[in-house]
Amino acid sequence: MRIENITSAQNQKIRMLLELQEKSRTRRKEGLFVVEGRRELMHCMEAGYEPHAVFFCPEILPEEDFKEISAKCSCSFYEVPRQLYDKVAYRGGTEGVIAELRCREMGLGNLTLKENPLVVVLESVEKPGNLGAVLRSADASGVDAVIVCDPLTDMYNPNLIRSSIGAIFTVPVATASSEDTIKWLKDRGIKIYTAQLQDSEWYYDTDMKAGTAIVMGTEATGLTDVWREAADAHIKIPMLGRLDSLNVSVSAAILMFEAVRQRNC
Numbered sequence: 001m002r003i004e005n006i007t008s009a010q011n012q013k014i015r016m017l018l019e020l021q022e023k024s025r026t027r028r029k030e031g032l033f034v035v036e037g038r039r040e041l042m043h044c045m046e047a048g049y050e051p052h053a054v055f056f057c058p059e060i061l062p063e064e065d066f067k068e069i070s071a072k073c074s075c076s077f078y079e080v081p082r083q084l085y086d087k088v089a090y091r092g093g094t095e096g097v098i099a100e101l102r103c104r105e106m107g108l109g110n111l112t113l114k115e116n117p118l119v120v121v122l123e124s125v126e127k128p129g130n131l132g133a134v135l136r137s138a139d140a141s142g143v144d145a146v147i148v149c150d151p152l153t154d155m156y157n158p159n160l161i162r163s164s165i166g167a168i169f170t171v172p173v174a175t176a177s178s179e180d181t182i183k184w185l186k187d188r189g190i191k192i193y194t195a196q197l198q199d200s201e202w203y204y205d206t207d208m209k210a211g212t213a214i215v216m217g218t219e220a221t222g223l224t225d226v227w228r229e230a231a232d233a234h235i236k237i238p239m240l241g242r243l244d245s246l247n248v249s250v251s252a253a254i255l256m257f258e259a260v261r262q263r264n265c
Helices: 012-022 024-031 038-046 063-072 082-088 128-141 158-163 178-187 223-230 246-263
Strands: 004-005 032-034 052-056 077-079 095-100 118-125 145-149 173-176 191-195 212-216 233-236
Touching: 004 158, 012 024, 012 063, 012 082, 012 095, 024 032, 032 038, 032 158, 032 212, 038 052, 038 063, 038 095, 052 063, 063 095, 063 173, 118 128, 118 178, 118 246, 128 145, 128 158, 128 246, 145 178, 173 178, 178 191, 178 233, 191 223
Parallel strands: 004 077, 052 077, 118 145, 118 212, 145 173, 191 212, 191 233
Antiparallel strands: 032 095, 052 095
């Protein structure tokens, strides 16, 4: 393994690293994205993502962690001093390691489902933090797949990866149009339950033991008509206060764990 030392923020590889962090256009062009932290990097590699380059700071990264990472990577390694690492780290507490990894296709054709799967569908969710939080709950509740329809955020956005604490790599994720996703679900006999306030029944009165897709829209506009019309049932969460909605990640978590409760009764 060859290790190259980099000490200048003007180094071309450092400049590319920063550009990958900041610009979705560069991520698409280069087919690369950035992950910070040992935990997130290990989740990536366990999910089959291929490292392209690893930047590490030996003043922060314990030697045993470096040995574990280097034993699983055949890519280039770049050692950087702490002062430079602190400048390029997107967030604090990243354990002294940042990696560039190759993007992968996230189509519906890459999903493999078990019998009676539990699927979460998000339509046009814009905020990376919300999507990341949904993915954390999806991992915790054992969801079989998360499908992001007509996404308004880059799936390799650093804020999404950070807020999901790596769940973007532990949960099978696909992106597709709403129309293609509806057909895909119906072809597999998966019931579509849309979360909405109008013409709805209580979520805990809805049978989620069979193949189920919980479909959520944005907090601002909700779901589009294409989903409302395709739904097998409309479900809602009781709102006992003065407001009429929850954060989409909170709503999604409630509905996911209701499915878990029903399936474990």
